[in-house]
Amino acid sequence: MHPTLFEVAGFRVSSFGLFLLAAFAAGVYNLMRGAQREGLDANEALDLALYAIIGGILGARAVYVAAHYGQYAAEPVRILQIWQDGGLVFYGALAGGLIVSHFTARRWGLGRFADLAAPAVAIGYAVAMVGALLAGMFNGGETDAPWAVEIAGVARHPTQIYLLAAAIGIYRVLGAVRRVRPRPGQVFLTFVFLLGLTRFVVEFFLDRELAPAVWGPFTLGQFAHGTVAILALLLLVARGGIAAQAMPPEPSPPSDGLEPAREDP
Secondary structure, three states, X not given: OOXXXXXXXXXXXXXXXXXHHHHHHHHHXXXXXXXXXXXOOHXXXXXXXXXXXXXXXXXXXXXXXXXXHHHHHOOHHHHHOHHHHOOOOHHHHHHHHHHHHHHHOOOOOHXXXXXXXXXXXXXXXXXXXXXXXXXXXXXXXXXXXXXXXXXXXXXXXXXXXXHHHXXXXXXXXXXXXXXXXXXXXXXXXXXXXXXXXXXXXXXXXXXXXXXXXXXXXXXXXHHHHHHHHHHHHHHHHHOOOOOOOOOOOOXXXXXXXXXXXXXXX
16 A cells, blocks of 8 residues: 655655545546537636535535544544545535536536536546555455455455446446437436446445445445435436437438439349
8 A cells, every 4th residue: 555655845645635636637627528529618617617626525525524523523623634534425525516516507507517527527536546546445355366456465355446447437338328418417317326336336345344234244335325326216217218318310411302313133
């Protein structure tokens, strides 16, 4: 593990923090490119992305602190020291980003902006998992699989790599979904469903000390991920499925009233 990459004047630069910044940069760049392809203003997309990131960080931190309130009650100042514990909850980030975007992206429409942001978030998630691997976050359980990674002298499932590969796969799926021109919001719901499903499955490979089972083989995280995935799927179905608003086929060119010449066999 390499939780600290280097120090500058006594200030530690954490691997997860650095790759989290890289994840933001990759996501913003992807969002701007997506906006350009849609004929939208890339600079406006940049502004909206920055607002959403701020909302996402606040939401992610608020949910984490609420879930670990006892650790912060005695020292409230630690709530602001994100760089020390990296305590962020991804679904809190999604909720915070959506809330802020509801007010800042009115001209675009929340569904349209969320659809453009979904592939960007998937790419950012993949980049962040590199930092998680280096920092020793989301460590997998012990395994003798040939693809195991050694962390603190123990061969473990590379759960961070599983999530990275899944995020790239989700990104490709979202590209295919966009090509059928679904209703606004359905690309984003597809992303939430697939990520929730992925997190549910990968949770089985996590270190049991980090993710203890609370009911049968299932962890508390799996109940959260499963609930999110089911809700996203129900919303997709309620809106008629992914391709409910697929564009009709292009009309044939106008005819001049003459039948094309036919060759005799």
